[in-house]
Amino acid sequence: MHWGRHHRGSVELHRQQRGSRSHLKLTRLDSPELHMTHAGLAPTWLQVDHSPSAASLSNIAPSDTRIHRLAGGLRTLGVRPGDLVSWQLPNSTEAALLLWACWQLGATAVPLHHRASAQEVDVMLAAIPDAFSITASETQHMIRTESALLEVVPPPYGIALILHTSGSSGSPKAVIHTHDSLYFKAQSMAQVHALGAEDVVLMPAPMAHISGILNGVTLVAAAGMRSVLMNRWDPERALALISAERVSFMVGPPTFFLSLLQTSGFTSEKVRSLRLISAGGTGVSPAFCEEISQRFSAVVKRSYGSTEAPTVTTSWAGDPSECMHATDGRATPGTQLRLSETGELQLRGDGLFAGYTDATLTAQSITADDWFCTGDLAQITDGWITVTGRTSSMIIRGGENISPTQVESILTAHPDVLQAVVVGLKDARLGQRVAAALTTRNGLPFGLEDCHRWCAEQGLSRFKWPEVIHQVEAIPLLGSGKADLVAVRELLEQSSGASSQTS
Known part of the structure; x- marks a missing residue:
């Protein structure tokens, strides 16, 4: 087997440094009943779409041998409870098999994004202790040749998963989730979404992302439903799968649903099985929700969460x-919310990271009283929350x-604008100026004149109007589906010198 330079290790959450924090006391998770597989959370019907052929769907059934x-096989190789096992696969x-095998063995799963470069992988693995590194061919070899492990081993300190944040505005962080948090979140979201055995989710988000894990794997197991995993987003293929597999639930950023609308073969008949769409990320505006709800004849709602705090x-x-639509x-x-004096959203409760x-x-x-600082600005009215921006992305002009x-x-309320991402660019006189990258219907x-006319009609204060507009075919995205703010800023900086696009 090829282990690279990352061989083995375990995570103990720096208990010496953080032992006084109640949400980081993981010794209570040693009890077997809190381990997901002990608690009855096991694979349900997963289907993996490998190619454009409809016959390419392969199944992972409950209690898959x-x-x-x-x-x-992992145990034969020396993986022990608490050890880290990483892989970089679509x-x-x-x-999917590696994820459940790690949890059965009591090991910690560390899936890495399949599109990450070698340099990015080095950065990610530097943030965790040494880990076993497994390839697809090695996985296939173990499945063919190894004897089955029938027992389920509780993991030390209850750790199930390490995921890396998308790094949309900075370096990725290695986020720890326990069996307890994943199990609680899966069960609660099945309740919130009102999902059951008759439902089917289409999941293009990778299993190196919290949405791929929660909405494509653990929520599916909790609800006893079926999941169809795409190895990459292809709107034409997605449209065919929605129709053929009777997909009833989808979750993701606006780009998924906008690209479906723009597919030449889109008809309401082909998506009539969809009854619930949960959208999050940049560009989820009331106008987007209303249009998608009408075109798909489905319930469309906004959701908020992060790698650290999934769907809170x-x-x-x-x-x-x-x-x-509006919030x-x-x-x-299990989630508690509060705003700091500066308007930052803070969280605590079950289902959050450790x-x-x-x-x-x-x-x-x-914080000193155990609240997680999200870095997001928000407003709360009668219990309804609206995220208004990032503390670090606030533009000061x-x-x-x-x-x-x-x-x-x-901007996205304009009938011709599909998506918009706004950032601040450095300005010698004002400190920063407002810049926007956007996509439009049919190009x-x-x-800039159109933008200013619209902003005036909408009553937006003059100092908030974009001073740089750059129209693109597609907003640069990270693997999570979030806007790549670094790439967007670079595009806008490059275009800011064009006199036809700036004021």
Whole structure:
């Protein structure tokens, strides 16, 4: 086997440094009943789409013997409870089997994004202790040749998973989740979404992302439903799968659903099985929700969460549609919300992460009274939350604070604009100026004059108007589906010298 330079290790959450924090005391998770597989959370029907052929779907059934053989193979190789096992695979049968095999063995799964470069992987692995590194071919070999491990081993300190943040505005952080947090979140979201055995989810997000894990694997197991995993996003293929597999639930950023609408073969008949769409990330405006709801004839709602705090707010089944479209929902079970004096959203409760592998980062992100600082600005009205921007992304122009989210919402309300991402560019006189990258319907032109005319009609304060507009075919995205703010800023900086696009 090829282990590279990352061989083995375990995570203990820096208990010496953070032992006084109640949410980081993991010794209580040693009890077997809190381990997901002990608690009855096991693979349900997973289907992995490997190619454009409809016959390419491969199944992973409940109690799949390949999981037991793979767990036995990992143990033969020396993997022990608490050890870290990493892999860099797209959504695939091997990736899904590795996840459940690690959990059966009591090991910690560390899936890495399949599109990450070698340099990015080095950065990610530097943030965690040494780990076993497994390839797809090695996984297949163990499944064919190893004896099955039938017992389920509780993991030390209850650690199930390490994921890396997308790094949309900085370096990735290694985020620790326990069996307890994943199990609680899966069970509670099945309740909130009102999902059951008759439902089918289509999941293009990779299993190196919290949405791929939660909405494509653990939530599916909790609800007893079926999951269809795509190894890459292809709107034409997705449209065919929705129709053929009777997909009823989808979750993701706006780009998924906008690209489906733009597919030449799109008809309402082909998506009539879809009954619930949960959208999060940049560009989820009331206008987007209303259009998608009408075109798909489905319930569309906004959701808010992160790698550290997956889906902590959303609308519940039966909530008013106007709240689903205009806000990011209300707290999910076990989640507490509050705003700091500066308007930053802070969280605590069940289903959140246990900390970062870097104890210093953990200490910086948790308040003295155990609240997680999200770095997001928000408003809370009668329990309904609306995220208004990032504390770090706030644009300060001539001493005035400008929320990128507010400007994005105004732009995407224009009938010709599909998506918009707003950032601040450095300005020698004002400190920063407002810049926007955007996409339009069918590539219709939308220049600076159009933008200013629209902003005036919408009553947006003049100092908030974008001073740089750059129209693109597609917004640069990270693997998670979030806007790549670094790439967007680079595009806008490059275009800011063009006189036809700046004021």
